[in-house]
Amino acid sequence: MNATLGMAALLLTGACTSALADETTLRLKDGAEAVTVRAYCSICHSIDYVQMNAPFMKRAQWDAEVHKMVKVMGAPVPDDEVAKIIDYLTRNYGVE
């Protein structure tokens, strides 16, 4: 996991030439998984995707979305983090 987080950090600071400056001001709601969500989701997209898709998504929809990111888009999220991320997104950006 450390290697993956390191890769995410590298992508955010150096390699992603198309990143736009102001996404650094985006904030996620407090929670144990906020750091994890930022680390993995930010590899490929700014986290305003999360807020933009709030608060209408039910748990099943966040579940489907996170699994799509892992299985289809190749997000390198370890198995034991997936459920925690879904739980955080549902509680903070969705409806139970």
Added chain:
Amino acid sequence: MMTRRLILKGTIGGLAAASGGLAGSIARAALPAGTLESQTLERLAGKQPLLKRSYRPPNYETPVEYFDNVITPNDRFFVRWHLMQIPEIDASEWRLTVSGDAATQELSLSLDQLKHEFEPAEVVAVCQCSGNRRGLSDPHVPGVEWGYGAMGNARWRGVRLKDVLARAGLRKEAVEIAFDGADRPPLDATPDFQKSLPVWKALDENTLIAYEMNGAPLPHWNGHPARIVVPGWTATYWMKKVISIRALTQPLSSFWMASAYRIPKGKFPVIDRFTTQESETTTPITEMVVNSLITNLKDGQRLPARAPAVVKGLAWDGGYGIRRVDVSVNDGRTWEQADLGVDLGRYSFRPWQYVFTPRATGPMTVMARASNAQGASQTYELIFNGPGYHNNVVQRVTVEIA
């Protein structure tokens, strides 16, 4: 490179207070609360302030107020990317390869060759994201939560795709023409954004490889130095920064064809079928449905009683041509035909306007409904679908007559 793209930043709320309202006609069908909270007006390099939906990949839509002309200026044109790595390309270095198992020879073309070795062609055409108005879906569906502005209308100049395919030589076994752009995902595991067209649409004389937009080179954000232009079809096929064209004897199997950009079969009036990509239950989205937008009125706007008032807007469809636009100023009880404006061709926005004199004071709900040459018109109820495509529900804008 990062800082120069960000010159202006302000929340919609702040600017709306200053300018008398911006979010306009988004009323009965509203964007998600989180979308409204996270949207900001921001200026990408070379662009007027646009409504930011996401920073990376960059997704920015055109505010309704900007649609006051039949042509959408390049600096007001919406921006939509799937993948975050979007290289700035030096036009003199750019090469377009044409290959594939259904091509008899491989080509590598420079921009100069495209411009000088093929006959130029032009078309005025609407480029509209398949998901335009997704954010107004009820119930809401996941995705980029676009309002009304993930679209624009430009004069595209380039060469006919069919002429380039003819130079390469198209074998009779060809079923699809596939496109890849220079944009890349950050992870190898992420499906690259590749799309295909059925051969018949690729060979349409209006389908172009465009290197100019409204008389200027394409902006970086809109596909510099060249993009595919597929008049009548949604923007998902309009590959930006195109670097590869392949003629295929088998359908392209890619996430972006097989799983994304698909609509349920039988729900929409599709004439342009894409049979090699159809499944039992779904089919790729193809032509745009007939639609219109009221561009000069917003909810809550005050108009004086007993003075002539004008409703203005745009109408478009999948290339059959707008036949009429009807306007109601009494919440749909009665309708009158609007005057159609300049005709820039069947793939273009068609401007329209309707002049009337409000008599009674109080709230007045204005609606517009476009119909095309096929007799198709806009729906009053959303045809719900999971990806939120093809939203052409008749708008309702409520003004105040005082």
